[in-house]
Amino acid sequence: MNLKDKVKELAQKYSNEVLSDRRHLHAHPELSFQEHNTAKFVANKLKAIGITPTENIAGTGLTALIEGKKPESKIVALRADMDALPIMELNDVPYRSTNKGIMHACGHDVHTSSLLGTARILNDLREHFEGTFKLIFQPGEEVSPGGASLMIKENVLKANLHKVAPRSIYAQHVAPFIEVGKVGFKPGPVLASCDDIYITVKGAGGHAGTPHEVIDTVLIASQIVVSLQQVVSRNIPPHIPAVLSFGKIVGEGSTNIIPAEVKIEGTFRTFDEEWRKKAHENIVRLAKATAQGMGGDCEIEIEVGYPYLNNAIDFTERSMLYAQEFLGQNNVLVLPNVMMGSEDFAFYSHHIDACFYTLGVKNEAKNITAGLHTPHFDIDEDAVEIGVGLMTWMGLCELKQL
Numbered sequence: 001m002n003l004k005d006k007v008k009e010l011a012q013k014y015s016n017e018v019l020s021d022r023r024h025l026h027a028h029p030e031l032s033f034q035e036h037n038t039a040k041f042v043a044n045k046l047k048a049i050g051i052t053p054t055e056n057i058a059g060t061g062l063t064a065l066i067e068g069k070k071p072e073s074k075i076v077a078l079r080a081d082m083d084a085l086p087i088m089e090l091n092d093v094p095y096r097s098t099n100k101g102i103m104h105a106c107g108h109d110v111h112t113s114s115l116l117g118t119a120r121i122l123n124d125l126r127e128h129f130e131g132t133f134k135l136i137f138q139p140g141e142e143v144s145p146g147g148a149s150l151m152i153k154e155n156v157l158k159a160n161l162h163k164v165a166p167r168s169i170y171a172q173h174v175a176p177f178i179e180v181g182k183v184g185f186k187p188g189p190v191l192a193s194c195d196d197i198y199i200t201v202k203g204a205g206g207h208a209g210t211p212h213e214v215i216d217t218v219l220i221a222s223q224i225v226v227s228l229q230q231v232v233s234r235n236i237p238p239h240i241p242a243v244l245s246f247g248k249i250v251g252e253g254s255t256n257i258i259p260a261e262v263k264i265e266g267t268f269r270t271f272d273e274e275w276r277k278k279a280h281e282n283i284v285r286l287a288k289a290t291a292q293g294m295g296g297d298c299e300i301e302i303e304v305g306y307p308y309l310n311n312a313i314d315f316t317e318r319s320m321l322y323a324q325e326f327l328g329q330n331n332v333l334v335l336p337n338v339m340m341g342s343e344d345f346a347f348y349s350h351h352i353d354a355c356f357y358t359l360g361v362k363n364e365a366k367n368i369t370a371g372l373h374t375p376h377f378d379i380d381e382d383a384v385e386i387g388v389g390l391m392t393w394m395g396l397c398e399l400k401q402l
């Protein structure tokens with residue numbers, strides 16, 4: 001039997017265990033950086049497979065090595081995120097969340113259980129590859145500063161036991177916009193950087209009927225929101241996608257009261273680290289100048305979030321060929337556009353070659369269509385066996401070619 005068929009056979013053999021792991025994790029979700037039981041579950045499963053994990057990295061993170069022949073020759077890393085979201089699940093399913101108000105609405109239960117499935121197969125196939133796989137189960141993808149950045153600080157991408165560092169890293173993410181059976185890739189930039197902008201406009205409040213006696217914070221805030229659109233339309237080179245959106249304005253005045261303070265909150269997203277820094281400077285300068293030009297002032301805080309996610313072009317193009325071999329050409333899609341969402345896997349992509357791909361989980365016939373981060377999100381579980389087999393196969397192909 002060739003290796004590809006062997007991987008498919010093992011993915012099928014372990015599919016019930018992986019699904020039961022997925023359902024367990026789905027029913028017991030934990031918030032970012034509080035994944036204590038999840039981490040314990042993962043550690044116990046790895047030990048049961050015969051793999052010894054390194055635990056408590058960046059809090060609840062774990063890594064584990066699966067060594068083939070010549071284990072010190074090369075390493076490919078495989079990453080799963082483990083955290084859930086503060087959402088009340090509205091699905092009526094046997095594996096519904098039992099932790100009230102917490103839900104795996106971003107599919108990290110699928111990523112974690114799938115990586116455990118991949119670990120089972122790779123462990124069975126140790127005789128069939130040269131090199132080592134490094135499994136990374138990370139906490140806190142959903143909240144700043146992102147578990148990925150903390151895991152990197154704890155040296156998960158550095159050479160350890162074997163004096164060799166991982167050269168490339170894979171991660172999958174469930175995609176409710178792709179039909180089950182298909183997967184999506186995009187070489188190059190794929191997800192945006194993400195920074196939160198907090199502006200507090202200060203003026204002199206007072207009676208709305210005597211505007212000459214106040215410094216109108218509402219008018220200044222309105223002007224700032226309009227002015228700052230110049231950062232995207234005039235400052236950033238037009239070939240770099242960027243978005244600046246404000247979703248919250250709070251001024252606690254009334255029909256006849258101008259408040260002394262107005263708060264504005266928004267998000268800035270783009271695909272270029274140099275322009276990202278310049279945009280931050282422009283936002284501060286323009287907001288300040290606008291407020292001061294109108295007699296008021298403002299304080300600006302920019303919470304710097306994840307960088308943009310860059311899929312290494314050669315590595316991702318190679319991986320698409322591996323995926324075509326495994327799933328057939330028609331089931332491997334090229335995602336046409338960058339997406340303005342963000343993901344902390346981006347941190348890895350600025351250190352080593354990274355490939356982040358999407359696993360189709362949609363099934364309209366079964367009414368499985370809800371988006372990520374919604375209380376009805378679920379997956380067609382047929383996707384799990386595909387995801388487990390595909391990551392195993394791509395990892396094996398990549399390790400061979402390094």
Ligand SMILES: [Zn+2]
Nearest residue numbers: 106142372373
């Ligand atoms: Zn998410």
Ligand SMILES: [Zn+2]
Nearest residue numbers: 106107108141
């Ligand atoms: Zn996610």
